[in-house]
Amino acid sequence: MNAIDSALNADREHGTFVYVVAFIAALNGLLFGFDIGVISGALLYINETFTLTPFLEGVVTSSMLIGAMIGAAIGGRLSDRYGRRRVTLGGAVVFFVGSFGMALAPTLEWLIAWRVIEGVAVGVASMVGPLLIAEMAPPDIRGALGFLQQLMITLGILLAYITNYLFAPEFLGIIGWRWMLLFGAAPAAVLAAGTYFLPETPRWLIEKGRTEEARNVLSRIRAKADVNDELDEIREISEIESEGGLSELLEPWVRPALIVGVGLAIIQQFAGINTILYYAPTILTNVGFGDIASLVGTVGIGIVNVLLTLVALLLVDRVGRRPLLLVGTGGMAVMLGILGLGFFLPGLSGIVGYVTLGSMFLYVGFFAISLGPVFWLMISEIYPLHIRGTAEGTASVVNWGANFTVALTFLPLVDRIGEGYSFWILGGFCVLSFVFIYTRVPETMDRSLEEIEDDLRSSTVVGADTDPSD
Template sequence: MPGGRARARPPSRAAGGFTAYLVFVVGVGAIAGFLYGYDTGIISGALLSIREEFGLDHRMQEMTAASILVGAIGGALAGGWLTERIGRRWTVTALAVVYVLGALASSLAPNAWLLIGARVILGLAVGASSQAVPVYVAELAPAAHRGRCVTMFNVAIGLGILSANLIASEFRDAWSWRWMIGAAILPATLLCAATAFLPESPRWLVGRDRTDAARRQLARVRPEGADIDAEIGEIERVVEAERSAPVRGWRGLGQSWLHPAVVAALGVAAFTQITGIEMMVYYAPTLLTGVGIDHATALRSTLWLGLVYAVMTAVGLVVVDRVGRRSLSLWMLPGAAVSLFVLGGLLFFELAGGERAWPVLLCLLAYMFFNAGGIQVVGWLTGSEMYPLSVRAAGTSAQATMVWGSNLVVTASALTLVHSLGTGATMALYGLMNVLAFLFVLRFVPETAGRSLEQIEHSLRDGTFRP
């Protein structure tokens, strides 16, 4: 009823005050995260076979691995526009279709150049999902559980990478690289089907003067007895303030009162990549074989790396709302830096490698423990929280573009750095990036845990958004 409390059917409860329907929504978002992780991670194991079949040198290997990132940048830029024009729900549906088509085209590519082109298309879905899904989930989740809900996307990325490593390691003799890449068609089809049952974001609906629809959708993802009217009222007040803002969208990001959020969010986005995580995801088998470790051991080692990534993002899911985004990053980044410095020293002075592989593997696992359990947990979360509604689509597009642009730089230069500087010096360089990430978070990133999106916006406008 207009102006009254929505009389939706009482939603069933789930653990921790979640409704079953909210769990479903978070689960659908997690499928998109799984595809992100699988489609980017499978190239790590498949690249060894692709290199042999197509006779690729190290530059063509970099292009094959990085091609998905070129598409991801385009998808990240388009994602913000789509979420504003057609809504969050239909954007997720569209990217699900692209996931299916991109995986199919990649698995059927007859040569390296067509494989690169197909992975660019696949990257469009990866980039758009990294922008759209965290925002969508953040706008539906209650403030007290928003960190956990959005971080499920990160956990699913880890599971996708782990699954890719498992298939590359254990099915390397039974499956060709085409079957490895094509396996993503199954979860992508499931994502397509599941999007038919998703709600639209209440914040997007209020922005289109569809308040009654927003109230109904919000009631579906809140426990029985929740004060829906109060939450809708808070959203309406923010929307009204945004409508009176002199500039919105991409131009709005240049407003001086937003600078603290833009700096903090984009800085965290860049450091999620330049601290070296994608170097490990894409090139770990190549690096390990380069220091004398046999192919089978190298592939199984990346399986352990994927397992640690998945476990630590899951641990982050549990603690991120309690410990806080800022604190979690500050506790974990020093460990990642030390792990890479030790690894760099071992390789530079030729103290490990070949039959003495265990120190190298131990350092890699330690790095993954600290990096995946820290800044990777909060990377997408901070971007979905810090931007006000009037610039949220543009801000999260900028966030995703920064992630994929940084990822592209790392991926397209990693093997070249190894050839130019050596593996040991390259690892030490990434260790330095983790030190810089620590200093950046310490100086520029405030805590956002436990605060509603509207409260975060108020602190930006009041000039109190600071560490």
């Protein structure tokens, strides 16, 4: 059954409440995306309040990522101990407070400090949202529901780009970066209110011995005939495991999944996406666009990101995870090659500017159908139950660490060797990523989380040629 058929038959196969739960959990991605997108436009005007060198621009951008690494590191362990719902609620509160702190920052040092604090919430949101959705979703639509997180990330980025445009000083006559950053409190409040009504995941409840509560939750998100079978399956896996920690990730049977998760975490960032998302206005001004035109172009990038994520949502449970990853990384490599070439052509204006913008559109589109959503989906699928939060948190920490490295070094790298060579380096990494995905990343489509764990224990899920129909 393909993704569209699944959606049409969803009310008959699954309780409608599962879609409500997935939507609310996916709002974590809205926070994540908004914070990524809002700084790109704000940087154009923060420099008018606090004089910034290219290095300090990188520090302002990447300071959030330090907090995100902390949030991802503690969020996984906390979600295993206290539950997915409580950790989500706590992250939303921190993000809400952080938005006010950044907007009111009197000095550059305070702005950076508050970006670190808000980053903690972003790091928590980045790993607990996909985890909550994966543990609630039925196997046949887990991919589509999991992609809701990435869809919300793209909507958050688009919302941030629109916010940047609306609060540009050219329209309001004020330095509007503070209003840009303050607006992030709105999605945080929505997430906190929605999370209040969420149940805890049945898998976590069973792990804590609260079987009847788990049964009640399953009865709200599954067809009645499926509840007992799934309950028994989860309990069987839970009974043969004890609570694990970081050392468990190095067990021989878990190590292949660790390699896949960490590998995809690094690939997603070193493929260069955040050089576009963070610095799109800066790149566009460098090829001849004005400030407002650059912000309009950035809104276009956000729209492409949303639309192609919707396409991926329809494809993920039909064609699988691996094909999307392979097509996406291949296309990204080509677009980065063209984007880099544009900077070697004579004259940084006119047709070169539009070729640059078009390459950025297509690059973001390829990312949106592949590495963007599939990474977060797969790290919520491939790890065993008793360390799932910790393992996903580990992959998230690596992801944010790679993000930090790229954000901090990209502008100085451009300053040293130029935009063209910088984008070609990222394109070369996309080629290496294609090889890694082809040789190491498994297919998880149409398998329950417990089946994936069984396969992992027998070492079949780690092979690139695993057939989901087996």
